Amino acid sequence: MTTETPHRPTAGEAVEKLTAELWAAVSAADERAATDVVLRALDDGMAPESVLIDVIASVQGKVGEEWAANRLTVAEEHAATAINERTVAALSVHPAARTTPDLGRITVACVDGEWHALPARLLAEVLKLRGWHVDYLGAQVPSPHLIAHLHRTDADVVALSSSIATRLPTAHAAITACQAVGVPVLAGGAAFGPGGKYARLLGADAWAPDARTAADRLARAPLPRPQPDHQPIDDLPHLEDQEYSIVTRSSTSLVRTVLTALEDAFPAMRTYSDHQRERTAEDLAHIVDFLATSLYLGDEDLFTWFITWTAGILTARGVPAQSLPPALDILARELKDFPRATRTLRHGIAALTPEHRITAGKTA
Structure with a gap:
């Protein structure tokens, strides 16, 4: 007669189980259950650092992914993040973390x-x-x-x-x-x-x-302290063209101009509710902000990444991403005297898929 040795979960299995339990509690907005998951893990001997990074941080990453996929609302994402913050606070005062x-x-x-x-x-x-x-x-x-x-x-x-x-x-x-x-x-x-x-x-x-x-x-190794006479080196000589400063100062008027012109370039917008128009204005403000940041860094890839990410977010929310190319085209016309800005905007348009580039009566 033989007896089977009970399966002892590996460290990876324990982390996976706890992550699933914490996600279930967080996604249900159950703060007490989430805190219990974390404290029980510490009581059972899991290293506090592993709980922080392998469990809580992993769950927070999933919160962001679910929001991006439109499976969590903004309110639910905020609630989930607040609960994760509470679990960190609970962990910080546990005896194992002292x-x-x-x-x-x-x-x-x-x-x-x-x-x-x-x-x-x-x-x-x-x-x-x-x-x-x-x-x-x-x-x-x-x-x-x-x-x-x-x-x-x-x-x-x-x-x-x-x-x-x-x-x-x-x-x-x-x-x-x-x-x-x-x-x-x-x-x-x-x-x-x-x-x-x-x-x-x-x-x-x-x-x-x-x-x-x-x-x-x-x-x-410790990071060496900068010398008392440390002077920052100007590693951003492209800022001399003032494009970043001008776009930043003009951001409000740029958003207003694009929002007005977009009704002609994207006729579907004429049927938008006040709420939809407000959200469109917010999206345009983010586009201008990322354009300005790309100009600051001298990196067109940042803006391209943001535009393709935005297209994915809009699609996940059932919003027509076809409004993006005409909006970028209008911005490019407004900034025609600024070569870095217009080049960045054109690269953003080119990065969108053919489905996104096709607009009413026009291909960007």
């Missing part, structure tokens, strides 16, 4: 205008677990307030987070300001582009794609 700071001091902050705070909060908690003294400043931190904090605390490094690429000009100012007071900057977040290429362009001292990689990078 550590004594024995490394340096780090300030973790989101750039001004960046309200996606959860990635920065996850990083802050991982760094605490690793032994850092962490000052977590949260979302939307104006650069003057960040610098004032650095003067008071003598931080060894700043971890600067941004998820939205249109915040990169502000991030550049923050990076430069931190380095000017002798504090190196570790950049992170989706805004800094694939492989962190915009972090390098804007002069950050280091970049990491996620909290675990950031903590590992800081563990390998």
Whole structure:
């Protein structure tokens, strides 16, 4: 007679099970159940860092994917994110997460205008677990307030987070300001582009794609402090043409002009409700913002990515993406005297699929 040894789940299986349980709780807007999942995992011996990154961060990634696919409303996405933030807070006070700071001091902050705070909060908690003294400043931190904090605390490094690429000009100012007071900057977040290429362009001292990689990078070697006489090098000579500044200053009038002209270029818009027109104006404002950011960075690929992403989002929501080519065409006509802007807009149009380019009586 033999007895079977009970199957003991592997670490990967345990993470997969917990992730599914947390997603079920979060998607049902059940904060208590979500918190119970996280605390039970810690009670059962799962490492707090694994819970933060492999479970909570994974579920938050799924929240974003479900919103993009139109399977979560904006309100549901916000509720899910708030619940994930609460699970992080619950984890942070659990006995398994208590550590004594024995490394340096780090300030973790989101750039001004960046309200996606959860990635920065996850990083802050991982760094605490690793032994850092962490000052977590949260979302939307104006650069003057960040610098004032650095003067008071003598931080060894700043971890600067941004998820939205249109915040990169502000991030550049923050990076430069931190380095000017002798504090190196570790950049992170989706805004800094694939492989962190915009972090390098804007002069950050280091970049990491996620909290675990950031903590590992800081563990390998400290970031050297910029010299007291550090002067930022102008790595963006293309800004001399003033296209970025002019588009930024003209954004409101550009949106208004395109919105008015779009009724002739895209006749279906004449039947839009007030709410649909408001949403169209919001979409146009985002397009102008991304155009300006692309001009700031000198990178047309950023704008192309945003336009194709927007087309996918509109399609998922049952909104005709065929309005995009005529809108971009009108913008190009308005900015005909600005070669970088018009070239960027034409590349955006070309990146759309034939279905998106076909408009009423005209092919863009």
